[in-house]
Amino acid sequence: MVASRSQTPTNGPRGSIDPYVLFEALTGRKLEQTTLPSRPAPEGYVDLSDMRNRSGKNDEPESDPQPKDLAVGCINPFSLAENMIGHKIDRRSITAVRIVQDTLQTDYEELFDMKHKSVLYAGLKLNKDEREAEELEEKDMKILKEKDLVTPDLSRLDKLNDLEDIGLQDLGNVRIKRANIVNNKLHIVLHAQDVARTVCNREVTQTINDFCLPFRREKQESRFTPPNSSWRDAREIVMARMRHHMRRDKINDFNSLLDYDGNREFQLTHESQYMRRKFDDPVQGATANSWFVAALFSVYWADPVIINRATSMPMPYEHHNSEEGRRRFAVKFHDKGGRMNNKTQTVEVDYHVPMNNSSEDFVYCHASDGTAMWPALYEKAFAKWISEGDNKNNNAERSSGKAVVLSGDHQVQRVDITQLHHGDPVKAMAQINGREPQYFFTDKHGAKDLIGLIRSCSVNHRTICPMVAWTHATYNGGAYRGCNLVANHAYSVLGWSSVGQGEKQYIIVRNPWGVTEPTGLTSYPGILTRVESEYWRPASLLDREGVFAVEVNAFKEYFACMGIAK
Numbered sequence: 001m002v003a004s005r006s007q008t009p010t011n012g013p014r015g016s017i018d019p020y021v022l023f024e025a026l027t028g029r030k031l032e033q034t035t036l037p038s039r040p041a042p043e044g045y046v047d048l049s050d051m052r053n054r055s056g057k058n059d060e061p062e063s064d065p066q067p068k069d070l071a072v073g074c075i076n077p078f079s080l081a082e083n084m085i086g087h088k089i090d091r092r093s094i095t096a097v098r099i100v101q102d103t104l105q106t107d108y109e110e111l112f113d114m115k116h117k118s119v120l121y122a123g124l125k126l127n128k129d130e131r132e133a134e135e136l137e138e139k140d141m142k143i144l145k146e147k148d149l150v151t152p153d154l155s156r157l158d159k160l161n162d163l164e165d166i167g168l169q170d171l172g173n174v175r176i177k178r179a180n181i182v183n184n185k186l187h188i189v190l191h192a193q194d195v196a197r198t199v200c201n202r203e204v205t206q207t208i209n210d211f212c213l214p215f216r217r218e219k220q221e222s223r224f225t226p227p228n229s230s231w232r233d234a235r236e237i238v239m240a241r242m243r244h245h246m247r248r249d250k251i252n253d254f255n256s257l258l259d260y261d262g263n264r265e266f267q268l269t270h271e272s273q274y275m276r277r278k279f280d281d282p283v284q285g286a287t288a289n290s291w292f293v294a295a296l297f298s299v300y301w302a303d304p305v306i307i308n309r310a311t312s313m314p315m316p317y318e319h320h321n322s323e324e325g326r327r328r329f330a331v332k333f334h335d336k337g338g339r340m341n342n343k344t345q346t347v348e349v350d351y352h353v354p355m356n357n358s359s360e361d362f363v364y365c366h367a368s369d370g371t372a373m374w375p376a377l378y379e380k381a382f383a384k385w386i387s388e389g390d391n392k393n394n395n396a397e398r399s400s401g402k403a404v405v406l407s408g409d410h411q412v413q414r415v416d417i418t419q420l421h422h423g424d425p426v427k428a429m430a431q432i433n434g435r436e437p438q439y440f441f442t443d444k445h446g447a448k449d450l451i452g453l454i455r456s457c458s459v460n461h462r463t464i465c466p467m468v469a470w471t472h473a474t475y476n477g478g479a480y481r482g483c484n485l486v487a488n489h490a491y492s493v494l495g496w497s498s499v500g501q502g503e504k505q506y507i508i509v510r511n512p513w514g515v516t517e518p519t520g521l522t523s524y525p526g527i528l529t530r531v532e533s534e535y536w537r538p539a540s541l542l543d544r545e546g547v548f549a550v551e552v553n554a555f556k557e558y559f560a561c562m563g564i565a566k
Contacts, residue, residue, distance in 0.1 A: 059452070060452075060453060060456060061440060061445050061449040061452075061453060063438040063439055063440060064439045064440060064441050064444055064561075065439070066426075066427070066437060066439055067424075067439065067561075068338070069135075069339065070291075070422075070423065070424040070427075071124055071132075071133045071134060071135045071422040071423070071488075072133070072290070072291045072422060072423065072424065072425055072470045072488055072489070072490050073124075073133075073288035073289055073290050073291050073421060073422040073423065073488065073489075073490070074112075074120050074121060074288055074290055074486050074487070074488055074489040075119070075120040075121075075122065075212050075286070075287060075288045076284045076285060076286060076287075076290070076512075076513045077100045077104060077111055077120055077483070078091045078096065078100060078483075078513060078515055079283075079284065079285045079286045079363075079513075080103075080104070080208070080211060080212065080286045081099055081100045081103040081104060082286075082356075082359065082361070083211060083226070083227075083228070083229075083286045083356050083359075083363055084103055084207060084208075084211070085099070085103060086228060086356060086357075086358030086359055087358060087359050088359055088361065091514075091515045091545075092515070092516065092518060092545070093518065094518055094521070097518070097521065104119055104120075104199065105119070105149075105198040105199050106118055106119060106198060106199070108482075109479075109481040109482070109522070110479075110481075111483075112479075112480045112481060112482060112483065112485075112486045112487055113474050113475060113479040113480040113481065113487045114126040114133060114201070114473045114474050114487050114488055115128075115474040115479065116479070117200045117201045117202070118200065118201060119199040119200055119201065119204060119208065120288070121133065121201045121288075121487075121488065122141075122199075122200075122201055122202075122204050122208065122209075122212055122213055122288070123135060123136050123141065123201070123212075123213050123215075123288070123421060123422070124136060124201055124288075124422065124488070125140075125201065125202075126473050126474060127473070128474070131472040131473050131474055131476070131560070132472075132473050132488075132560075133422070133473045133488045135422060136201075136202065138215045140202060141202060141203075141204070141209070141213070141215060142202060142203045142204075143203075143204065143205070143206050143209060144197065144199065144203050144204065144205050148197055148203075149196075149197060149198070149205075151195075151196045152166040152167065152195060152196070153166075154166070166195055167194065167195045168190075168192065168195050174190050174191060175190070175191045176188055176189070176190060176191075177189045177190065177191055207227050210226060210227050211226050211227060211286045211287065211363070211418075212286060212287045212288060212418060212421060213287075213418055213421060214416060214418045214419050214421060223414060224414050224415075224416040224418075225354065225414065226286070226354050226363050228356060228357050228358060229354045229355060229356050229357060229363050230354070230355055230357055231352045231353070231354060231355075231412050231414055232352060232353070232355045233350075233351050233352055234351050234352070234353050234355075234362075234373045234376060234377070235311075235351050235373065237355055237360060238371050238373060240360075241360075241370070241371070242371065279367075279368050279369055279542055279543040280309070280367035280368065280369050280371070280372030280374070280375070281297060281300075281367065281368040281510075281514065281542055281543045282296050282297045282300070282365055282366075282367065282368075282375035282378075282512065283365065283366055283367065283368050283375070283512065283513065283514035284365060284512040284513055284514075285362060285363055285364030285365050285366060285379075285417075286363055286364060287364060287417060287418050287420065287421050288421045288422055289365070289379070289417075289420035289421060289422075289423070290425075290489050290490045290512045290513075291422065291423045291424060291425035291428060291468075291470070291490040292365075292379065292382060292420050292423060292425070292428050293365055293375075293379075293490075293512035294425050294468050294490035294491055294492045294510075294512045295425045295426075295428035295429040295432060295466070295468055295490070295492075296365075296375065296378055296379075296428075296432060297492045297510065297512065298429055298463075298466035298467055298468050298492040298493065298494075298565075299429055299432045299433050299466040299565070301462075301463065301466070301492060301494055301542070302463050302464055302465055302466040302467070303433070303464070303466070306432070306433050307374070307378075308329070308330070308331050308374065308378075309372070309374045311329060311351075311372070311373040311374050311377060327351075328348040328349060328350055329348065329349050329350070329351065329374075329377040329381065330346055330347070330348045330381075331346065331347055331377075331378060331381045332344070332345070332346045332347070332434075333345065333347060333381075333382060333385045333431050333432065334430065334431050334432075334433075334434040335431075336427050336430050336431050336437065338424075338427070339423075340386050340420075340423045340424065340427075340428075341386060341427075341431070342385050342386055342388055344434075345385070347381045347382075347384055347385045348381075349377060349380045349381045349384055349413055349415070350411075350412065350413050351373065351377065352412045352413065352414075353373075353376045353377070353380060354417070362376055363417075364376065364379055364417045365378070365379040365417075368514050368543040368545070369543075379417060379420070380413075380415050380417065382420065382428075382431075383415045383416065383417050383419050383420055384413065384415045386419060386420075387415065387416070387419055424437075425468040425470060425490040425563065426438070426439055426468060426561075426563030426564070426565065429466045429468060429563070429564075429565035430565040432565075433466060433565055435465075435466075435565040435566050436565065436566065437563060437564075437565050438563060438564045438565070438566070439561055439562075439563050440453060440561065440562050440563065440564075441560065441561045442555070442556045442557075442559055442560060442561060442562065443560075446556075447552045447553045447555070447556050448552075450507075450552060450555065450556060450562060451496060451505050451507065451552045453562070453564070454467065454493060454495070454496050454507060454562075455496055457564060457566070458495050458496060460537070460538070461495045461496055461497055461508075461536060461537065461538060462494065462495040462538040462541075463493060463494060463495050465564050465565070465566040466564070466565050466566075467492070467493035467562065467563065467564050468490055468491065468492055468493060468562070468563050469490070469491050469493050469507075469509065469555075469559045469561065469562040469563070470488065470489060470490045470491065470559065470560055470561055471485065471486065471487055471488060471489050471491075471558055471559050471560060472487060472488070472558070472559070472560045473487050473488040473560075474487055475487065475558070477557070481522050482517050482521060482522030483511070483513065483515055483517050484511065484516065484517045484522070484524075484527065484529055484548055485524055485527065485558055486511070489511075490512065491509040491510060491511055491512070491559075492509065492510040492512065493507060493508070493509055493562060494508040494509065494510055494538065494542075494547070495508045495536065495538055496508060497531075497535060497536040497549060504551050504552075505551070505552050506528065506549035506550060506551055506552065507549065507550050507551075507552060507555050508531060508536055508538075508547065508548075508549050509547070509548060509549075509550060510542070510546050510547045511546035511547075511548075512546070513546055514543065514545050514546045515545060515546050516529055516530065516544075516545050516546055516547070516548065517529065524554070524558070525554060526550060526551035526553065526554025526555075526557075527548060527549070527550055527551075527554065528548060528549040528550075529548045530544075530548070531544060531547045531548060531549050532544070535549075536549070
């Protein structure tokens with residue numbers, strides 16, 4: 001019963017429900033009583049004059065027709081770079097920006113808009129007229145070899161005319177990217193044209209292809225494994241990680257700290273940063289399935305009880321051939337028609353997921369706290385589910401979702417996660433929670449309609465119906481140029497907030513990359529890149545990395561569509 005607890009509530013009549021227990025039961029999150037004031041602070045009121053329904057009828061805007069063959073998705077550059085170099089990087093630092101642009105062979109500001117033909121959109125092409133992404137077929141892709149990336153010797157250049165000797169022709173018409181004068185020296189950055197090649201949306205290395213795309217040139221679908229990775233039991237990896245940090249922090253009472261029924265909240269008094277992180281929010285991995293990860297988190301955020309997070313940890317003495325070692329993770333998905341779909345059914349998968357051999361970290365979707373397993377298992381189960389259906393896409397013939405390989409005493413399911421490289425985030429929410437998808441394109445609805453829709457689906461500024469939004473494939477006002485606001489990318493819509501009485505209203509969104517760009521690197525009008533609980537109270541319930549606020553008129557400009565599953 002919810003009302004039972006070892007500690008009797010200090011306030012309220014006998015027999016009343018303990019609000020702390022009820023909160024934990026509904027959200028799956030621990031809440032320390034000492035973190036709340038004894039009396040809530042007084043709050044101002046929001047001016048609802050512009051939102052009030054004067055007619056007394058339901059003025060919710062009418063939804064738009066469901067689009068076909070959506071290809072929303074952008075590769076997480078941080079995750080891809082980490083898996084390519086084999087170690088973690090501090091995603092909040094300027095150093096991470098330099099590592100990403102060097103590893104992906106592209107200037108940072110040219111990574112995030114499809115008009116630059118960035119490698120983050122590998123497998124996609126830009127429809128300039130509609131500002132939408134369209135999928136490329138396998139025959140349109142090229143695998144670059146080492147010889148293709150060799151650069152000419154520039155050590156012998158002495159005069160500008162010498163550039164023609166290395167292949168830079170028609171020098172007078174070469175585009176200048178950047179120019180400035182420092183200490184009477186002219187520094188010019190030129191576009192190299194065909195003098196040197198780099199990876200792009202149509203041309204990738206074999207490593208990037210195998211991490212991100214479902215095109216298997218050697219036809220080894222039944223044994224899919226990402227580069228420098230192995231299929232390993234996520235429970236064992238997490239346990240080893242826990243033991244390592246506990247030994248390092250001199251925490252001896254191991255069994256008292258872990259709840260083997262799946263609860264990942266660690267009630268520690270130690271000041272270890274690793275162990276103090278309490279949130280298991282899904283973070284996108286090294287493929288372009290932001291549409292699925294954003295949808296998964298939106299459903300979890302709006303109604304946590306829908307999500308199966310019961311991933312039990314193995315005891316140290318258990319082995320693979322035990323009943324515990326053979327346990328499966330089960331989740332139900334719902335038929336919503338079209339591609340990336342299957343009939344309604346419960347899907348079971350084992351606990352094996354791709355792990356990077358160097359960093360021993362998840363290659364694809366994982367939890368922000370580094371310890372919960374359910375995001376990775378949901379991703380694997382969904383990939384298995386769609387692989388056995390009629391996807392009607394470029395990889396329809398592939399059967400990697402059924403692939404199993406013997407490992408020890410049992411079979412390992414090697415599901416090709418890259419099948420999820422692009423898709424429809426609104427339909428994905430409906431496939432997860434069984435509701436109906438509704439679409440609202442920003443060019444067909446006013447700013448007041450959009451914010452009114454979010455407010456009508458929210459309680460205490462937090463959404464109670466799962467909502468997502470995605471951006472245009474390119475930005476008419478210039479370019480998407482940073483990792484906060486990214487082209488053709490899906491975001492979870494978490495709620496709304498306002499500043500002052502009847503002043504600006506903001507839509508709160510979350511980037512599934514779980515990254516907030518370093519302050520000052522890029523900026524956009526109408527964007528608040530840091531959302532604290534003093535500004536938006538639900539911020540205390542999630543990892544705030546990647547969470548930012550968009551003024552409603554700016555939202556209409558930057559985002560192409562918003563969707564709900566209810």
